[in-house]
Amino acid sequence: MAKASHQIERNTTFPIHTKTTSSSSKYSKRCFTLLFSINSQRLSAFILTTSLTIFALSRIPNLQTPPSSPLTPSPSWSLKQQWRDILSTNRSSGDSTLEAKLEAMAKKLRESVTFLPLKDVRFADQPQEGHTWFMSSMYDTHVEGEVQYQHFPSESSKGRVLCVKGRDTHDGSWNYYALAWPETLPANATFMRGLTFVSYNHYHYDNLWHGLSSIFPFISWHQRNSCRSPDRWVLYHWGELRFKMSPWLNNLMEATFGKQPPIEEFDKNEENGPVCFEEAVVMRHNEGGMSRQRRVQAYDLLRCKARNYCNMKLRGEIEEVNGKKTNDIVGLTMFMRRGARSFKNDSAVIEIFQRECNKVERCSLMVAYSSNLNFCEQVKLMSMTDILVSPHGAQLTNMFLMDRNSSIMEFYPKGWLKNAGVGQYVYRWLASWSGMRYKGAWRDPDGEPCPYPEEDRRCMSIYKSGKIGYNKTFFTEWTRNVLQEVINTRKVGAPSKSSFGGCTCS
Numbered sequence: 001m002a003k004a005s006h007q008i009e010r011n012t013t014f015p016i017h018t019k020t021t022s023s024s025s026k027y028s029k030r031c032f033t034l035l036f037s038i039n040s041q042r043l044s045a046f047i048l049t050t051s052l053t054i055f056a057l058s059r060i061p062n063l064q065t066p067p068s069s070p071l072t073p074s075p076s077w078s079l080k081q082q083w084r085d086i087l088s089t090n091r092s093s094g095d096s097t098l099e100a101k102l103e104a105m106a107k108k109l110r111e112s113v114t115f116l117p118l119k120d121v122r123f124a125d126q127p128q129e130g131h132t133w134f135m136s137s138m139y140d141t142h143v144e145g146e147v148q149y150q151h152f153p154s155e156s157s158k159g160r161v162l163c164v165k166g167r168d169t170h171d172g173s174w175n176y177y178a179l180a181w182p183e184t185l186p187a188n189a190t191f192m193r194g195l196t197f198v199s200y201n202h203y204h205y206d207n208l209w210h211g212l213s214s215i216f217p218f219i220s221w222h223q224r225n226s227c228r229s230p231d232r233w234v235l236y237h238w239g240e241l242r243f244k245m246s247p248w249l250n251n252l253m254e255a256t257f258g259k260q261p262p263i264e265e266f267d268k269n270e271e272n273g274p275v276c277f278e279e280a281v282v283m284r285h286n287e288g289g290m291s292r293q294r295r296v297q298a299y300d301l302l303r304c305k306a307r308n309y310c311n312m313k314l315r316g317e318i319e320e321v322n323g324k325k326t327n328d329i330v331g332l333t334m335f336m337r338r339g340a341r342s343f344k345n346d347s348a349v350i351e352i353f354q355r356e357c358n359k360v361e362r363c364s365l366m367v368a369y370s371s372n373l374n375f376c377e378q379v380k381l382m383s384m385t386d387i388l389v390s391p392h393g394a395q396l397t398n399m400f401l402m403d404r405n406s407s408i409m410e411f412y413p414k415g416w417l418k419n420a421g422v423g424q425y426v427y428r429w430l431a432s433w434s435g436m437r438y439k440g441a442w443r444d445p446d447g448e449p450c451p452y453p454e455e456d457r458r459c460m461s462i463y464k465s466g467k468i469g470y471n472k473t474f475f476t477e478w479t480r481n482v483l484q485e486v487i488n489t490r491k492v493g494a495p496s497k498s499s500f501g502g503c504t505c506s
Contacts, residue, residue, distance in 0.1 A: 001234070005089075017428055031328055043331075048174065057359065074282045077196070094493070097448070102252065109184040109186060113163070113186045114178055114179060115176035115186075116153075116178065117148055117174070117176055118172050118175045118176060119174070120133045120136035120179055124453055134172075134284045135282065140284075145268040145291035146224070146290065146291075146294060147287070147290050147294070148284075148289040149281055149282060150280075150285050151183050151281055151282075152277065152279065152282070160182075161185075161276050161277055162177065162178075162179065162196075162276065162376040163179065163185070163276040164176065164198075165178075167265075167266050168194075168241065169240050169419065171240065172239015183330070185276050186276075188274070189273065191277075192232070192277050194278060194279070195228060195278075196230060196264070196277040196278075196281070196350065197230040197233050197280075198236070198280055199214050200237075200283065201213075204237065205235060205237070205239075205244070208248055209397045209400075209430075211248075216298065217285070220287075220295075220298040221283075223297065223298055223409075226505055231262065232260050232263070235263060241266075243265050249375075250379075251375035251376075252375070254326045255302075255310070259455065276371045283349060290434060293298065295434070296431035296434065299400045300502065301434075301505075302400060302401075304502045306379050306401060309375035309379075312343070325365065329362045329364055330486055331366065331384045332363055332364065332386065332388045333365075333368065333389065334371045335369075335389065335390040336390070336392070338369060340393075342378065342391060342468070343468050343470065344467045344470075345470065350468060351472070353365060353479055355388060366381065366384070370395035371499060378401070379401050385406060386402075386406050386409050386486055387409065387439075388406065388407065388409070389409045390408075390410065390411070391410070392411065397427075399430060399436055400425070402436065404436065405439065407437045407486065408438050409478065410428070410440075410442075411443075412424070412441060412444065412465055413444050414444045414445060414466055414470050415450065415459055415460065415462070415466065419460040425460065428441070439478075441473070444468050444469050447463065448466055469493075495502070
């Protein structure tokens, strides 16, 4: 820019050529050239200011950011510093108002920051596809096999940082986002230093599975970025602010990052005033786009961190159990529920599995109710489990805490196959993503009758909380086969149980 301004100044003092040879003409020529030279500095300042204004306005692009490769280094965008460089270079112009004009331009940039609703109802029917309704104008950064995310500031944001505004907990369209250059933040903005994780959840943070699904991509990003930990979390549900996670998820995050997750409530900044983050990572597609290998690696990290965390909490008890345990023991765990999707007759079902376990040397049956166990007790139980028997439900999220290659047997009430949609398969997927062996599911053919045709989606309101019966013959044979498979795997020397990956990052 400095070169351009000097070139303009040189060009404005061009000589006037004429064929006239009279003395009056020569005198007029000298006067005109002198007058033009006197005014050249003012003209130069005017042209420079106009050029800077056009340049600045041309650099205010649409808020929508194009996709970019995370491998490309981010440029050093510092508008104010660029202007100061220009100012320093052109101080010889003698225009004392130039700095004031540049500051006025900075004010215009601050005022041009445009806040858009976090919740864009145009995409309400496709919350996880393409342009999700959360921050709909933004594109994700995505390398094949890796997590999809947004990073601010970055090349795709032209060095601008993420700003948010609003604390609404009931309607996400009353909470807003914008991008701004760090040197020209919107008026009255609070600037939060450090790394911020911004999470979008289409469901709930108090549910084990839904909460983990929204937090999981941050684990992979953390793992692939030298184990960097956030200084704060910002949690959104449909664009509405949330201020807590479930106790189970809270403990898992503490185990992973070494401290309780600091969840930002924006209660210390000016009411409804904007907040801008020095650095922010945004996730809105859960584990979408991640390869199975990346998912397995991230679950390995969570398993390792959780066990380290709980070994400190329950060190004496776990050491005593581990001291008595050998690799020959087959841990068969029945992880039970109460209420919705529980077994109608717990004792009858337990008896079937106990009988088959008794037929296998060194088989140990453990029966536990998820509602009775705290986080570390669940970690401990899973670390001792080879075969997990459980009804469909959030408690099955604990399966990734078992060693890799452990087995899962799942149970459903009547009506789920035809009416529950793809969400009924999440624990089958989780088994694959975390390196487990999904040994199938049993679906109860009997249950509460539905007054509508069986395929009618209204029947799901009846089936969703149904209870599960049992088939003694089927359960017996199924359990026997899974137990035998575990024993045969050990006989041939294959790693039936292994935690594989550890707590390392790249």
